[in-house]
Amino acid sequence: MKTMRQFTAAAVQVSPILPFNKEKTVDLVCEIVSEAADKGAKLIVFPECFIPSFPNWTLDLNDSSAWELHLRDFTYNSILVPGPETDKIGRVAKEKGVYVVVGVNEIEEKYVGVLYNSLVFIGPEGNVIGKHRKLFPTMREKLFHARGDASGLNVYDTEIGRLGGLICYEHLQPLLKYSLIGQGEQIHCAAWPGWPDVVNGRTNKHVIDAASRTMALEGQSFVIVSSMYIPQSVSQNIDLGNSNWSFFGGSGIINPAGEYIGGPLYDQEGIVYGEIDLDLIPLRKATIDTTGRDSAWETISMNINHVERSPIKRTSDSTNKELIDKIEALESKLQDFEKRSAAEKQEILV
Known part of the structure; x- marks a missing residue:
């Protein structure tokens, strides 16, 4: 496969359609893909759990029945992968000849009620070329999401380079990061939820920034950071009890030296564009090459179990x-x- 050495990438920072509405949110994804493609983007990346939204509410012990009803509604607005919703996005991707990476809440037909925090890769032929289910749901996500497995820890050979991605706090898991770096990843898609800005008197903004730039430095790769922003005009209309929807964003595009070439964008909706030049990767590797001369695979190596998890083995x-x-x-x-x-x-x- 001939690789496109230079292209434009787009990191999307917008709000899904809330309250939960997968149909309208999928339509929004299609509109943004079309818009970004018309502006020259070849790769368009969306935030974590964008369809139908990141689940940023929690169990109210004084009213657990309300939480159950909200979760059922949330599950009904989550999607199959592949499924009708990814097919719809795929048709636009094929029409525009672009790659789309989007965070979704994924359901399974067989196991009703099971949700995964998934990152879906859609190619310019319109098909799902891969998906990654978040291995370790973080903090309150454990109320919603099942654990994924390593079957999706893959890097995909594409015409824009070797493409992979992780979700949120997976960027603080060194082994997960190296599972992609060790496969020769060149373009890394980092999906984040955005989060409320201040928690316990500390800002969260530095976490996305530091973790994403570190990923670029460690892997000598380009990192496309897509993080969610929800305007107050939208969040004030969401009534899910114990919740916080004041997400700040933080989307950007980072080169292999850890420098922003687009963004970061905070506290507003928008699309961040950046020019990717794969010929910058060997320049960075001239200084540090974590999969070549600066590695010792015979001393330290990884073992990845790519078998899909299943409750039954016959x-x-x-x-x-x-x-x-x-x-x-x-x-x-x-x-x-x-x-x-x-x-x-x-x-x-x-």
Whole structure:
């Protein structure tokens, strides 16, 4: 596949349609993809859990029934991957010839009520080329999301380079980051929720900034940071009890030296654009190359279990027989080896 060395990337910082409305939010995604593509973007990245929204409310112990009803509504507004909603976004991606990466709340047909915090990769042919389910839901997310697995810790070969991504506080998990860096990731999509600005007297803004720039420095890669912003005119109309929707954003585009080439954008909606030049990556690797001369794979390496998680694993009689046959074959080889060793030892003694 021939790689496009230079292209424009777009980091989206807007509010989903609230209260939860997956149909209108998907329509919004399609509109933004079309707009960004018309302005030259080849890669368009959306925030964490953008469809239908990041779940930033929590359980009210004085009214748990209300929380259950809100969660059911939230689940009904979440999507299958692939599914009708990704197909709709895919049609626009195909029409415009672009890559779209969007955070969603993902449901499964088989297990009703299960939600995943997922990052979906859609290619210019209109199909889902991959998805990553957040492995470790953070803090209050554990009320909503099941754990993902490593089957989605992949880097995709595309015409714009080797593309991957992580979600929110996964950027504070060194092993998760290196699982992508070690696959030669060049373009990293960092999906964040935006969060309320001040918590316990401290600002959250530096977290997204520091973690995203560190990702660029550690991987010598470009990082597209997409974070959510919800205007007060929208948040004041959301009634979910114990919640906070004053998200500040923080979207931007960072080069392999950890420098912003677009953004960061705070406290307003918008789309941040940046020019990606893959030829800057080897220039940065001339200083530090964490997958080449500055690594020691023979000393420190990773083992990733890419098997999908499932509550049921079936073991058939044929599987058992195959295992027994393998064990018996190994035992036979071991016995032959012991006999040969004993014979050779006897010859040496003679």
